[in-house]
Amino acid sequence: MRFAFRADPRRGMTAKPAMLRAGAVLVLLAAWQLIAMVRIWPPVFVPEPAAVWRQLVRTSTEGYSGYTLAEHLLVSLRRILLGCLYGVTGGIALGLLIGIVPTVRTLLGPLVTFVRTLPPLAYLSLLVIWFGIEEEPKIWLLLLASLPPVAVATAEAVRGVHEDYLNAARSLGASRWEVPFRVVLPSALPEIITGIRVAVGVAYTTVVAAETVNGVPGIGGMVRDAQRYNQTDVVILGIVVIGLSGLLIDFLLQTLDRRLVPWRGRG
16 A cells, blocks of 8 residues: 655745745844944944843843843833723724714814824823823823824724624614624724734834833833943844834734634635
8 A cells, every 4th residue: 555645835835934034034143243243333333243142141140220131021011011901992992982973083083193193202201290200101101102093093994884784783673882892893803903003013112212211120221221321232132122022912913813803804
């Protein structure tokens, strides 16, 4: 009896992007090492990858500014989680109102757009005056950074729900208060999740600004302190940690998207 084994084509399709990403990282590291070796710029501007690795080991074991790298990162992630939790919740509620109620859209739509166009540093000083220099201004800053993208995405998604869905729900006996939560919100869910991904990205880019005021412990506070003393290797380490953790968070959100909206792209 002869057995024939077939290679799974999906395995090659999965391995190829991973190999391309790994190759791109290796090329980037090689170019970085080459630039550092030829000393186009002094090490204080462009340290070698090995120097950043040494700082990774040192900050993970001995710490920096009194806290380990993991402690800095976890504090920043906690701030992002709280700020985004409040911002996403408020953004969905506000977006539903803007999308469903024309009067609310007229009154609050321009205000949401106004806040969305402001850079975070524009109102950070005001938040510090109002709430002091502890945790409150940081959470409020991240809330204000994450709320507008979710509100805009939710409002546009709600306005794009087909009228036939609403009429069908009403003809089946859905009440006035059931339609937004049982028809409109599920139909708008794909765009809402996309807005949440954008909001989390905005909040993560804002965390360094949020932690410029009494931000230690915090990954942004660590980067700020290192910048003051020209410790470029620590600054680069902080940037890499922020980027990698941001990629992980976005991957988790994409996984949640596939679980909650399995029909996306299949219609």
